[in-house]
Amino acid sequence: MYKFSGCVAVLLTTGLQALGQTSESSRGFTWYERFEGSVNTLGAVTRLDSTVGYNFDSHFSVAGGVPVYFVRPSSSTTAATGTHSFSGIGNAYGQFQLTLANPVVDFASTITVTAPTGDEAIGLSTGHVTVDWSNYFERTFSRLTPFGDIGFSNSISDTAFFIRPYETYGSIAHWQAGARYRLVHSVSAAGSFYGVEPLGEQTLVSRLSGVFGSGNVATGPDLTRDHGLSAWAEIGSGSHVSFYGGYTHSTKFSLDTVFFGVGVSMGKVLRHWGI
Numbered sequence: 001m002y003k004f005s006g007c008v009a010v011l012l013t014t015g016l017q018a019l020g021q022t023s024e025s026s027r028g029f030t031w032y033e034r035f036e037g038s039v040n041t042l043g044a045v046t047r048l049d050s051t052v053g054y055n056f057d058s059h060f061s062v063a064g065g066v067p068v069y070f071v072r073p074s075s076s077t078t079a080a081t082g083t084h085s086f087s088g089i090g091n092a093y094g095q096f097q098l099t100l101a102n103p104v105v106d107f108a109s110t111i112t113v114t115a116p117t118g119d120e121a122i123g124l125s126t127g128h129v130t131v132d133w134s135n136y137f138e139r140t141f142s143r144l145t146p147f148g149d150i151g152f153s154n155s156i157s158d159t160a161f162f163i164r165p166y167e168t169y170g171s172i173a174h175w176q177a178g179a180r181y182r183l184v185h186s187v188s189a190a191g192s193f194y195g196v197e198p199l200g201e202q203t204l205v206s207r208l209s210g211v212f213g214s215g216n217v218a219t220g221p222d223l224t225r226d227h228g229l230s231a232w233a234e235i236g237s238g239s240h241v242s243f244y245g246g247y248t249h250s251t252k253f254s255l256d257t258v259f260f261g262v263g264v265s266m267g268k269v270l271r272h273w274g275i
Contacts, residue, residue: 026058036261038163043073064094090118108136123207126169130155149176161230161248170202191231226252
């Protein structure tokens, strides 16, 4: 059975195995660097994310970081809205994670809190503190690993599958269910379905002004509802460096997105060189 390492979830949907967060020692500091992006007809949004954490043991860990976003609208989006390329820091975040591995099912519960350090005027923050509670389950049968994730939040977090061109504020429930298949030792393929259900009034702050409303802010009870599917491949999971790439379809926005990413376990790299 795949064993959780007690590493941080770093705001990513955990269906992507490891995602650069490869197994570390059960106690000590962790350091991960990730560069990931989403590209669709609206443009490209990429993110550079540095996360530093500490594993107290194989069950409890904490971490924190500050992402930097790079937004490049497509030519059609620029022509329609006047939005041009820009970059800036996003919301600083801190996390606490509990992981439990057992013969029946592996489980990870993560609480993520963000502070409004991003610029609300350009869609990098809603100006509010946000809290997300996510619960992930998986069970491995030979090469196949079914998984599921369910959580509650007052904002939609970016995932490795979809770095959204907007921030949201408002209570939501989110879920994901899928399976991962190990093709060879360090290469796997996977697919999943996801859903986001609003639980009240929602505020959407767009990074592409005019795309989701008359300006960069829109409100309503149904703005954040979404369902879709994702398919992807991973290479190098469990090593110093890992890569992934795939496709996501959003039914709500009729939007097809290609996503990609690379993750580096700097802790492993430094230990490899005896530092």
